[in-house]
Amino acid sequence: MDQVELKMIENFQKNTGKTLDEWKAIVASSGLSKHGELVKYLKDEFGLGHGFANFAVHKALGTDAGSVDDKNQLIENQYKGKENLRPFYETLMAGILPMGDDIEVAPKNSSVSLRRKKQFCLLEPKTKTRLELGLNMKNVEASGKVETCPPGG
Numbered sequence: 001m002d003q004v005e006l007k008m009i010e011n012f013q014k015n016t017g018k019t020l021d022e023w024k025a026i027v028a029s030s031g032l033s034k035h036g037e038l039v040k041y042l043k044d045e046f047g048l049g050h051g052f053a054n055f056a057v058h059k060a061l062g063t064d065a066g067s068v069d070d071k072n073q074l075i076e077n078q079y080k081g082k083e084n085l086r087p088f089y090e091t092l093m094a095g096i097l098p099m100g101d102d103i104e105v106a107p108k109n110s111s112v113s114l115r116r117k118k119q120f121c122l123l124e125p126k127t128k129t130r131l132e133l134g135l136n137m138k139n140v141e142a143s144g145k146v147e148t149c150p151p152g153g
Contacts, residue, residue: 005066008051008052008055012052012056015052016046016048016052020055020056020059023042023048023052023056023059023060024056024059024060026042026046026056027042027056027057027060027061028060035057035058035061035063038053038057038060038061039053039054039057042056042057063109064109065106065107065108065109071105071107072107074107074108074109075089075107075112077109078107078109078110078111078112078124078125079125081128082125082127082128084128084129085125085128085129085130085131088131089112089123089125089131092123092133093105093123096114096121100116102116103115103116104116110124111123111124112124118136119136120135120136121133121134121135121136122134134149
């Protein structure tokens with residue numbers, strides 16, 4: 001579990017009045033099964049913010065990247081049907097990882113985040129022909145094929 005996740009779990013009781021386990025029990029007893037319905041239910045019925053509702057539902061359903069034991073399986077799943085992009089991913093990782101022992105590789109369901117103290121790179125196979133490389137670079141102008149993305153975009 002990464003530090004962001006641990007902090008979120010720690011804040012459940014303080015910010016919502018219930019522990020994550022209590023929210024997971026509420027999700028389990030709701031009779032609903034779809035992620036979106038469950039998030040809406042927690043927001044509408046209990047006034048949870050989207051972040052806490054989404055996190056609780058993912059944890060209850062085991063659908064978040066943090067609930068997966070084998071992080072490499074997340075990467076394998078990302079490249080199913082996009083196998084032609086995998087060599088690009090491997091080449092990028094081979095170039096990035098030697099930059100320091102402090103680089104954390106954090107696979108998610110649809111992308112791989114690379115972090116030191118903060119995320120500095122995101123690798124995401126978007127389509128069968130496009131691997132997106134997101135770099136957190138302040139004060140660098142976009143040009144050519146490089147595009148500026150809004151924060152979180």
